Amino acid sequence: EAGVAQSPRYKIIEKRQSVAFWCNPISGHATLYWYQQILGQGPKLLIQFQNNGVVDDSQLPKDRFSAERLKGVDSTLKIQPAKLEDSAVYLCASSAAERLGTQYFGPGTRLTVL
Amino acid sequence: SQQGEEDPQALSIQEGENATMNCSYKTSINNLQWYRQNSGRGLVHLILIRSNEREKHSGRLRVTLDTSKKSSSLLITASRAADTASYFCAAITGANNLFFGTGTRLTVIP
Structure with a gap:
């Protein structure tokens, strides 16, 4: 089966963009x-969707981060405006309910904020 | 924080040796999983152990779980250079959320 796809793989922006x-x-x-993985650390959950509904977004910095999964398939994660400390790899993962939480990860997007 | 902690943070061994990594967690779990991450890549699921299991094997991997001590260990036997990666434990709570540890960076020297 095809894996989890993410794009872009790399992104460099300036702060406040x-x-x-x-x-x-x-x-x-x-x-x-959606997870955020800062260099040298383990991934931190930002938000979890079940179909198109949010299950957990308790660790999402809602003043600048937003995410949606309108049709219950694809998802987008947005940062507006970005800060230097947002530099990290953003990982997307998916799971099927019957697999007891086993998650399948995409390759991630490496974000650098200058 | 509900994140776990791996020990050691870094481990360097010769090819053919065994590698043992330990993980401690803070919350009650449904199960515990181990993932591997090669540099610059996403995480790959290795093995899952349920909260009512004490030991599980998969190929060269052996995982133990002690829920009374809130700890788990991952043993990789007969290590290979290709095993070089970071290894993370992840505690799974009732909401099917993963809380990852800080990872062990394993280097296997050919």
Whole structure:
């Protein structure tokens, strides 16, 4: 089966600019996750979708980050405006409910904020 | 924080040796998973152990879980240079959220 797709793979922006990331999960996977991974750390969950509804966004900095999954398939994560500390890899993952939480990760988008 | 912690942070071994990584977590879990991440790549699921299991094997991988101590270990036997990567444990809570540890960076020297 095709894996989780993410684009772009790399993005460099200046602080205060806006940026958007796109994710296409594995076909049929109802749950989609966005993670932020700062260099040298483990991934931190930003938001979890079940179909097109938000299950958990408790760690999403809502003043600048937003995410949507309008049709329950693709998802976009937006940062507006970006700060230097947003430099990280943004990982998208998906899971099928019957796999007890096993998540399948995309390659990530590496964001550099200058 | 509900994140776990891996120990050691970095491990360097010779090819053929065994590598053991430990993980501690803070919250009650449904299961615990181990993931591998090659440099610049996404995470790959390795193995899952349920909260009512104590040990699980998959190929050269052996995972143990001690829920009373809130700890797990990952053993990679007969290591290969291709095993060089970062390894993360992830605690799965009732909401199917993963809380990742800080990772162990494993280097296998050919």
